[in-house]
Amino acid sequence: MSFALGFLNRVYGQTWYPGLYQDALELFVVAEELGFDSGWLAQHHLGSEGWLPSPLILLAAAAQRTRHIRLGTGVVVLPQEDPVRLAEDAAVLDLLSGGRLELGLGAGFDPLVAEAFDQRIEQRQQLFDIKLERLIQALEGQPLTRAGHALQPSAGGLRRRLWQATSRVESAARLGNGLMVAPALSAAELIGRYRQQAQVSGQRPRVALVRGVFPGSSRVAVEREVLADIRRYTDKHRSLGIYPLDAHAPVDQHLAHLGVLHGQPEDIVTALNEEGLMPNLEHFVVQVQTESTDLGSAIRRLELVARHIAPELGWTPARRV
């Protein structure tokens, strides 16, 4: 069975510059030409890591530049959204793109961002649950006022295209939502628990495995390109209390913890095969950029993934390219 192949762009950059969004649009065009099935944009508020606070706005532009590729959010931080406003924006984008939206949702991690939205980071799971329930109401066309007003435009099949990035996998499975999995070490366990609950609940499981995949001429060459960025990333997450490894831990331990795969394409294929997660996977999503990756390098890595990595893992592009 073939999986769908996607790419995730967190819209990183050492500094913000106006062309950043045009570069992001260019990646969608290139990825579609390479046969990628989906492209996903992350949401980051107020410059916390990534530079894009409004993935649905940029995806509306991407929808005009592409025809087939599915347009995902990976993820929208739900506690900081009004769920009805989000449902409206998502439903409009879905219609504008011919039903191509995949709506990934998360709870957020940055306490400063929560504070800027007059929230506390400790509330995030509770807010996520409340808002997800309301979002689903809206997408299902249920009345949102006592007089019976419902979402317009109606959201069509978008309710079946929600995804959650969460460790609370049973809840996602019960709701019939897809599971986006990034943390490498616990991925197998999370996916197993999710599939089990989906079966119990009579829901069709959808798992998207998200991986940092950095192919190049050799492991050492790739490390030269990405290690400084990865160190900055882990330092920040450690300072927020959401990264357990010590700064002095060996590089390979950091990379394993983050699920980063790097080196020649065949090394990456071997590593993924050994891990054993690929069979039965519905969606494999690669992140090929770190903070200082330029557009040219990102394109080269997407090419290597589409031509030399994914096909070896059993991927066949849905459309001949």
Add this chain to the structure above:
Amino acid sequence: MSDKRFKLGFLTHVFGSDPAQGYRDLLEQFELAEELGFDGGWIAQHHLDGGFGLLPSPLVPLAAIATRTRRIELGTGVVVLPLEHAVRLAEDAAVLDTLSNGRVQLGLGSGGANLEVFEAFERETEWRQDDFRRQQQALQRILAGESLVAERQVTLQPPAADLRQRLWHSASTTEGAAYAASQQNGLLIGTATHNPETVQKPLAEAYLSAWTASARPPRIGVVRAVFPAADREQARAELAADINRHIDRLLREGVIDQPQTLEDHLFHLNVHYGHPRDIVRGLKEDPAFLGYADYFLPVVQSETSSQEQVLRRLEILATEIAPALGWQAGRH
């Protein structure tokens, strides 16, 4: 005053029976408008079903339009500000402004036409004016790059300081109009069916006399329903079904006791219709139009207008009506 130059835009509520078709039509309207030399296109926001327009998210299609056009300004007329989160709106507008190379004009309103949906967003209609001012002031601070967290630099990304200069208020009281001036924002009049002589002109005057900023001139956008056709009879025929629906709604809501003639309703709705010559004459006589308008925002779509009619009306506006009123394509 009469040779005052104005920009030409159009305002749409995105009507129709099929939202997907309505959005496709919208993109085509902007593309044609840009070809015709229009300076801007403005989109209204309407929440939930059973109401007026089909589009709750103007910034989303404007992002699509930004990739298909190069020059035309992208306006909202208006966003219902009390139902928005100021940070999220600032973010969406800033991303759109970046994508479009600074083409956003952000019109804001307090939601007078959307009262029945406030509860869906957990907002109280009686607080909407307070909510409007609180949110609008927050929006301005955020756009200007003020930190959102005390003693830290947590600011809007992408930066959009210049967008602060492109905010507009829709106002229905002279106090609200003067307030827009005090905030150095533009004023939109004619967004509701206010009488031009007794309501709109005093709004414009209150705004202009309250304007004190010397660095920048005040700016007024005037919305008018404009339905050009071969003659008045054809225009009336094209509008009859929608006006009759409108009359039914007014009767149902108790706004009027008995139906008046079609002509009377068109007059009360400030509708300019007929041969372009008739429309030019009517607009020249309009007491709140020439001499006030920095941005002319005709509405050319009624609820059952066909796309063909809308495109033809846009063309007549840009080639016949606006030039006769002193507009020159590409001046701005």
